[in-house]
Each structure stands twice: as structure tokens, then as C-alpha cells.
Amino acid sequence: MPTKFNDAVKNWKLLVAADIVVFTFCDSELKVLLVKRKYAPGVGKWAIPGGFVRETESLETAALRELKEETGLEKEGYLEQLYTFGDVARDPRARVISVSFLVLVNEPEKIKLKSTDDATEAKWFSVKKIPELSFGQSHKEILIYALKRLRWKFEYTNVALSLLPEHFTLSDLQQIYETMYNDKVDKRNFRKKILSLDLVEPLEQVRQEAGRPALLYKAKSKKLKMFARIY
Amino acid sequence: MPTKFNDAVKNWKLLVAADIVVFTFCDSELKVLLVKRKYAPGVGKWAIPGGFVRETESLETAALRELKEETGLEKEGYLEQLYTFGDVARDPRARVISVSFLVLVNEPEKIKLKSTDDATEAKWFSVKKIPELSFGQSHKEILIYALKRLRWKFEYTNVALSLLPEHFTLSDLQQIYETMYNDKVDKRNFRKKILSLDLVEPLEQVRQEAGRPALLYKAKSKKLKMFARIY
DNA sequence: ACAAAAGTGTTCCTAATACACCCATGA
DNA sequence: TCATGGGTGTATTAGGAACACTTTTGT
Numbered sequence: 001m002p003t004k005f006n007d008a009v010k011n012w013k014l015l016v017a018a019d020i021v022v023f024t025f026c027d028s029e030l031k032v033l034l035v036k037r038k039y040a041p042g043v044g045k046w047a048i049p050g051g052f053v054r055e056t057e058s059l060e061t062a063a064l065r066e067l068k069e070e071t072g073l074e075k076e077g078y079l080e081q082l083y084t085f086g087d088v089a090r091d092p093r094a095r096v097i098s099v100s101f102l103v104l105v106n107e108p109e110k111i112k113l114k115s116t117d118d119a120t121e122a123k124w125f126s127v128k129k130i131p132e133l134s135f136g137q138s139h140k141e142i143l144i145y146a147l148k149r150l151r152w153k154f155e156y157t158n159v160a161l162s163l164l165p166e167h168f169t170l171s172d173l174q175q176i177y178e179t180m181y182n183d184k185v186d187k188r189n190f191r192k193k194i195l196s197l198d199l200v201e202p203l204e205q206v207r208q209e210a211g212r213p214a215l216l217y218k219a220k221s222k223k224l225k226m227f228a229r230i231y
Numbered sequence: 232m233p234t235k236f237n238d239a240v241k242n243w244k245l246l247v248a249a250d251i252v253v254f255t256f257c258d259s260e261l262k263v264l265l266v267k268r269k270y271a272p273g274v275g276k277w278a279i280p281g282g283f284v285r286e287t288e289s290l291e292t293a294a295l296r297e298l299k300e301e302t303g304l305e306k307e308g309y310l311e312q313l314y315t316f317g318d319v320a321r322d323p324r325a326r327v328i329s330v331s332f333l334v335l336v337n338e339p340e341k342i343k344l345k346s347t348d349d350a351t352e353a354k355w356f357s358v359k360k361i362p363e364l365s366f367g368q369s370h371k372e373i374l375i376y377a378l379k380r381l382r383w384k385f386e387y388t389n390v391a392l393s394l395l396p397e398h399f400t401l402s403d404l405q406q407i408y409e410t411m412y413n414d415k416v417d418k419r420n421f422r423k424k425i426l427s428l429d430l431v432e433p434l435e436q437v438r439q440e441a442g443r444p445a446l447l448y449k450a451k452s453k454k455l456k457m458f459a460r461i462y
Numbered sequence: 463a464c465a466a467a468a469g470t471g472t473t474c475c476t477a478a479t480a481c482a483c484c485c486a487t488g489a
Numbered sequence: 490t491c492a493t494g495g496g497t498g499t500a501t502t503a504g505g506a507a508c509a510c511t512t513t514t515g516t
Contacts, residue, residue: 008283012243052239055326059317084315084330086290095286099315211467212513442494443486
């Protein structure tokens with residue numbers, strides 16, 4: 001008889017949560033979406049949006065459902081599973097195992113964030129000014145992990161394209177890299193590299209702001225592509 | 232009142248499993264450790280070792296405990312969380328969410344694999360000759376994912392060192408890369424590259440097999456190190 | 463004419479590739 | 490002396506890094 005399975009069912013006491021770290025880029029800053037908690041623990045404090053996975057839905061489905069329920073955010077560009085945090089004491093209420101996700105959205109100014117049943121407020125925070133978070137260190141740990149992974153993806157993939165609108169200039173793209181690396185990048189070398197990677201194609205439109213009009217580009221594909229190698 | 236939490240507790244019907252993909256290198260082949268199942272589902276078929284996570288242990292602890300219980304394998308070199316698989320229909324018995332791990336061991340010939348309470352047999356299989364696995368496609372999916380990740384780690388990190396014994400020759404290392412890439416590598420360039428990365432240091436011993444004795448090296452550190460960049 | 467941002471080429475240097483022979487040992 | 494695997498150097502090429510001025514527009 002399958003004793004281990006029976007044991008496990010008898011002791012059915014684990015909860016699985018999906019937590020979603022949503023990044024966007026706006027006002028020359030990388031921002032993350034947080035919600036103000038309505039319920040214990042941590043009422044009134046900010047937290048990473050998330051909630052419990054139901055028996056009948058996949059992890060991704062749960063993540064997107066929770067995200068919508070808590071922030072009103074519906075259609076995202078990029079979604080990736082990050083890591084599963086399972087320390088025994090993460091949540092004071094019960095043993096909760098959290099599967100975390102990374103979501104990237106572009107054009108945040110077009111998104112209406114709603115106050116909802118589960119959170120009194122949802123708001124973008126610059127990653128340089130994160131408020132105190134509920135759930136002790138555990139949400140902070142998730143956020144730090146997400147940031148690390150995102151920076152890494154910038155170095156090795158075309159993921160930056162998911163933070164830009166359909167049409168963008170090479171300077172827009174460069175600015176995202178500069179923000180991400182927290183460093184200036186040489187314009188000529190940057191353009192040479194990006195164009196040589198064949199990631200974008202020029203349109204026949206320009207965008208006019210201050211100064212000389214800038215040629216607009218679009219992504220050839222937003223499918224994740226990887227680069228480089230050790231040996 | 233925290234209604235969502237109460238709902239979740241009321242519907243406590245998810246199980247969390249830890250599944251462990253163990254790789255080693257032997258006889259010029261990459262091998263994976265599988266167990267023959269004693270209980271349903273899939274009695275008598277081979278499966279990736281793993282089992283249910285208990286309420287009082289972390290995910291890593293559960294993974295190592297299950298690994299020991301099912302295969303007798305105790306001390307490993309490298310352990311990394313891989314991915315969490317959560318499709319609704321993965322397991323016919325219940326909703327099971329599987330947190331998968333990658334483990335690398337060296338010197339498999341020194342490891343005694345025991346038949347245990349949970350598995351009738353544990354055995355190394357060449358990744359080129361994987362038998363049919365239980366749990367439909369789900370264990371196969373995990374294995375394919377683990378292999379992809381491992382190959383990737385070979386390209387961008389020093390993880391190969393975790394598949395070698397304390398002392399090894401540069402040819403040993405090269406052979407692992409050749410197996411992994413399924414391709415020949417130029418000896419001079421390989422040595423130049425590895426030495427320039429400052430990953431290993433020469434010992435004052437040689438190893439004598441057929442032909443000229445080979446200088447032995449050891450890893451400067453087995454801590455995971457990463458290399459290269461897109462921009 | 464000036465301010466503001468876009469756009470563009472060349473030189474230098476480092477690192478990747480391709481390639482073939484001699485060396486130390488045991489049988 | 491032969492078979493076996495270990496060990497070594499150079500020339501070519503491709504790509505990364507550093508660097509400053511001209512162009513186009515609005516005001």
C-alpha cells in the first residue's frame with residue numbers, strides 16, 4: 001500500500017502561494033508594483049502581490065489571477081517563474097511555500113491600478129525607494145532575488161525589449177540599460193552592438209521631442225533569446 | 232477577517248513534492264540516477280527520486296532526505312533548485328506541485344546505492360538511454376529541463392568542477408565538456424582558456440595511466456562562478 | 463544663433479580560432 | 490621501438506573598448 005502518499009494526505013498542511021514581482025520602467029527608473037495589505041498579517045504595510053494557489057488552477061494561472069485581483073493589472077508582456085521559497089517559518093499563519101514569478105510590463109501610464117477586495121491600494125515604487133514590507137524578510141528576499149535575476153537577464157538576453165512600448169528609439173533602449181546597470185554606456189558602441197544582434201528593425205517613422213527627431217524601431221521578436229558562452 | 236487565508240486552509244488539498252535529478256559523470260558518459268518504484272502509480276517503472284515535503288522541513292531538507300531514503304545517496308557536491316512544476320493533472324492521485332532540484336555528484340563508483348523501503352532499486356542511466364518513466368510525461372519533462380539547465384551551466388559557469396574528483400587532469404575536464412557538448416574541443420585552446428579563467432591550480436603530482444603521466448589539478452573553489460555578457 | 467538630443471567611424475587591443483608536432487611513459 | 494595519451498606556440502581574425510564631432514530640429 002502506498003503509505004507515503006497516505007501519510008502526506010493525512011498531514012495535508014502545506015499551503016502554496018504564488019507571489020508576483022512586477023517591474024516596469026518609467027520616469028527613467030525601474031519600478032516595482034506593491035500592494036497595501038488589507039488583512040493580517042501586516043495590515044497597512046506594503047507587500048508583493050500574491051495569494052494562494054487553488055487546487056484546480058496551474059501556478060501561472062494562479063499568479064495572473066492574484067495579480068488581477070489585487071492590482072487590477074490584467075495583460076502582461078513577459079512572465080517567468082523565478083524561484084520557490086520554502087523556509088519553514090516564512091509565514092506566521094501556516095507553512096506556506098511561495099512560488100514566485102517575474103512579470104514585466106511596458107507603458108505603465110496606460111494601466112489603471114484599482115483598489116480591490118484584497119488590497120487597499122496598488123502602487124509603483126522605484127526600486128531605489130522600497131518601503132518596509134510585511135512578511136518580515138521573506139518578501140524582501142523575493143524582491144532582491146527578482147532584481148538579481150532581472151539584471152542578469154539584461155546581460156544575457158533580449159528581455160529589455162519587454163519593458164519598451166511597440167515603437168521606441170535606440171536611446172530609449174540605451175536608457176533602460178543605463179538604469180539597469182547604474183552606469184553610462186557609450187552611444188556608438190551600444191548602437192553597433194544592438195544592431196549587430198539583429199534584435200530590432202527600423203521603422204519609417206521618427207519621434208520628435210526636444211532636439212533632432214529620433215528614428216523609431218520595433219522589436220523583431222519579443223521571444224526570449226540568449227547570448228554568449230564560457231567555452 | 233482574513234477570508235482568503237481561511238478559504239485556503241479549508242481547501243487544503245495540495246501536496247508539495249521535492250524531486251531530485253542527480254547527475255554524475257562516469258565511463259565517458261553523463262548519467263542520471265533513477266529509482267524503480269515500489270508503489271502505485273507506476274510500480275516497477277523507473278522514476279526520478281523524490282517524495283512529499285513535510286510541514287516541518289525546508290524544501291532542500293526534504294529533497295536531501297528523500298534522496299537518501301530512496302537511493303542511499305547521502306552527501307552530494309552541488310545542489311540547486313531547478314523549477315517548480317505545477318500543472319493540475321501531473322499526478323493521478325492528487326494535485327501535486329513538484330519542486331525540482333539538480334544535484335551533481337562526483338566519484339559515483341564510491342557510492343553504494345541501496346535498495347530501500349521506497350524503491351526496489353536505484354541505478355545510474357546514461358542520459359542517452361533513459362528508460363520509460365512513470366508519471367506520464369511529467370518526470371520526463373523534469374529530466375529534460377534539468378539537462379537543459381545543466382548544459383547551460385556548463386557554458387556559463389564553473390559547474391563542471393562539481394562532476395570531478397578532488398584531483399583531476401585537464402584532459403578529464405576536457406572530456407566532460409566534450410561529452411556535454413557532444414563535440415570535440417581543441418586541446419590547446421581548451422587548456423589556454425581554462426587556465427586563463429584561474430579556476431584550477433596544478434598540484435605536484437601526476438597520474439599515470441596509459442601514455443605520458445598527466446599533471447593533476449584541483450579546483451581553486453567549487454563555488455559557482457559566472458562569466459560573459461550581452462552588453 | 464543656440465540649445466538639445468540624434469546620429470556616425472576609426473583605432474587599438476584583447477580574446478577566440480585554427481592548426482601540428484614533440485614528450486614521457488609502459489609494454 | 491612502438492603505442493598511448495600529455496603537453497606546447499603562433500598566426501589570423503573577430504569583436505570589445507575608447508573616443509569627438511556633425512546633424513536635425515524647435516525656440
